[in-house]
Amino acid sequence: GENVEQHPSTLSVQEGDSAVIKCTYSDSASNYFPWYKQELGKGPQLIIDIRSNVGEKKDQRIAVTLNKTAKHFSLHITETQPEDSAVYFCAARLANQFYFGTGTSLTVIP
Amino acid sequence: KAGVTQTPRYLIKTRGQQVTLSCSPISGHRSVSWYQQTPGQGLQFLFEYFSETQRNKGNFPGRFSGRQFSNSRSEMNVSTLELGDSALYLCASSYGTPEKLFFGSGTQLSVL
Numbered sequence: 662g663e664n665v666e667q668h669p670s671t672l673s674v675q676e677g678d679s680a681v682i683k684c685t686y687s688d689s690a691s692n693y694f695p696w697y698k699q700e701l702g703k704g705p706q707l708i709i710d711i712r713s714n715v716g717e718k719k720d721q722r723i724a725v726t727l728n729k730t731a732k733h734f735s736l737h738i739t740e741t742q743p744e745d746s747a748v749y750f751c752a753a754r755l756a757n758q759f760y761f762g763t764g765t766s767l768t769v770i771p
Numbered sequence: 772k773a774g775v776t777q778t779p780r781y782l783i784k785t786r787g788q789q790v791t792l793s794c795s796p797i798s799g800h801r802s803v804s805w806y807q808q809t810p811g812q813g814l815q816f817l818f819e820y821f822s823e824t825q826r827n828k829g830n831f832p833g834r835f836s837g838r839q840f841s842n843s844r845s846e847m848n849v850s851t852l853e854l855g856d857s858a859l860y861l862c863a864s865s866y867g868t869p870e871k872l873f874f875g876s877g878t879q880l881s882v883l
Contacts, residue, residue, distance in 0.1 A: 662830075668815075693870060704775070704861050704874030705814070750813060757868060758827050759804075765811040 663755040667762025674741050675770050682765045685733040685752035692729060693754040694734050695740045698747045699764075705750055709736070741769045773798065775875035777862050783881045789850040792878045796843050796864030802826075803845040804872065805837060808859040817860075818843055821867075849880075857882045 664687040666680045676682050686694075692713040697705035702730045711725045711734065718725050722741075727734040738745055751762040776795040784790050792793050804827075805817040816829035820839035837847040843864075849856055859879050863872035 688828075695871070698872075702876070704863075704876045705872075706874070707871055716854065754870070756827075758816055758819070758829070759814075759872070760816070761806075761814040763811060763845075 662758070663691055663753050663760040664750060665753050665760045665762045667751050667765060669765060670763065671766045671768075673768045673770060676741060676743060678730070678741055678743055680736075680738045680745070680767055680769075682736045682749055682767070683733060684735070684753075685731075686753040686760075687732065688753075688755050689729070689732065691753040691755045691760075694725070695752050695754075695759075696725060696736050697750045697752065697761075699750065700747045708749075733740050738767075741767075741771050744771050745769050775862055775864050775873050777860075777875035777878050779878060780876070781879050781881075783883065784852050785883050786852055786854060788852050789848060790852060790880060791846055791848050792862075792877060792880075794845045794847075794859055796845070796862075796863075797873055800864035800866050800873070801843055802865045802867060803839055804809065804863045804865075805845070805847050806861045806863065806878070807831075808861055809857075814861065817847065826881030852882045854882050856880065 695710035700760040724737040763769045772802045802821045804819040806814040819827040839845045861877045863874045
């Protein structure tokens with residue numbers, strides 16, 4: 662199967678700064694890479710995704726980049742706000758099955 | 772449009788018992804996946820159902836089983852519960868091919 666590693670496990674930033682979370686995957690056949698945000702007491706919510714034939718995708722303050730050669734993808738959050746504080750998960754889809762990273766707990770300090 | 776609904780929200784069981792969790796997907800979604808979430812382990816894939824058929828299965832023992840009904844609602848069952856089964860069990864639905872997953876709030880299972 663696929664192996665997805667996510668770093669860092671915890672991240673603290675000042676409000677207004679940028680945050681970057683990185684993930685690597687092992688199987689080059691993985692073709693879809695979503696990012697989920699999980700707030701306390703809730704299920705994960707999809708915030709952005711990227712397919713393997715695209716290198717970068719942006720949605721307002723959030724962007725994802727994919728490097729297929731190096732098998733890694735990253736989540737970038739700019740102008741962070743306190744409501745961005747949550748746990749973020751990356752995932753890779755291989756053969757219609759999702760493999761998740763172990764999560765990054767992001768804290769935005771006002 | 773109503774989101775994914777999971778019931779019950781919390782469950783407390785003892786070792787050796789069995790448990791059934793329920794998931795109602797978003798209307799029109801035919802794929803339902805189940806995940807186990809434990810601290811530090813992320814989300815581990817259990818199985819996925821599409822049109823009442825198990826389409827994918829993760830690496831969990833046979834004590835974990837599931838099914839899907841004709842209205843796309845799904846249940847998962849865990850028999851002979853072990854302490855290590857304590858976890859948040861999440862259900863996610865998607866339209867067809869598993870892609871944009873919509874998760875429920877989960878069922879928190881505690882095994883004593």
